[in-house]
Amino acid sequence: MTAFAHETLERTTRYAGPIFQVYSDEVTMADGHTVKRDVVENLGAVGVVALDDVDRVVLIRQYRHAVGQRLWELPAGLRDVDGEALVRGAARELAEEADLIAGRYDLLIDLHTSPGFSTEVIRLFLARSLTPVPSGDRFERADEEAEIEVAWFDLDEAVAMVFRGEITNAAAVGGLLAAARARDEGWATLRPVD
Structure with missing residues (x-):
């Protein structure tokens, strides 16, 4: 299987707070179609x-x-x-x-x-x-x-x-x-x- 770079085509901010942010991303998959993925970005x-x-x-x-x-x-x-x-x-x-x-x-x-x-x-x-x-x-x-x-x-x-x-x-x-x-x-x- 060849490596495929998943690309974020669009990002929508759903929430932004002091500890974390929530985004909805549109991401490309290996077969070319796109999916929506929610991401919680955290301070660590x-x-x-x-x-x-x-x-x-x-x-x-x-x-x-x-x-x-x-x-x-x-x-x-x-x-x-x-x-x-x-x-x-x-x-x-x-x-x-x-x-x-x-x-x-x-x-x-x-x-x-x-x-x-x-x-x-x-x-x-x-x-x-x-x-x-x-x-x-x-x-x-x-x-x-x-x-x-x-x-x-x-x-x-x-x-x-x-x-x-x-x-x-x-x-x-x-x-x-x-x-x-x-x-x-x-x-x-x-x-x-x-």
Whole structure:
């Protein structure tokens, strides 16, 4: 099969907000006909698998209105600070959501969270050499973040939670499985943060 460049012939903006935009595109297919595809263009995100010296991972549990549930997740957030390096964004999210500072970061994986309709990519880092944020320097959480529950789980137990259907957040599933695999391979699969 020969390569075919799918061309966007027309784009119509359906919604434009501070976090994402929604477009309807008319796109050419390999056989020459066109189709309509809706696209959510997202800022992207960063997240952290924070692992302590005894193989425990920190998870946060917070309410997610779109699914109407409190989900177990990794500390993570939008890439919404102009010019911020991805690893710095991940460090900021770890401090804000889990009250932790990491002495070491490695690049774990990149995930397209829902490529059938969204441009969102989340970059997940492995954070180690953890220390708590001093109590006087902790971020004051608001809205859904004010209700965040922070808990530690053995990494193998967190992986088991994935397979029991207790962790369903895509970034958390991917990050936990990748971290367990990286650990089992002696960290050989990790990449530099840049």
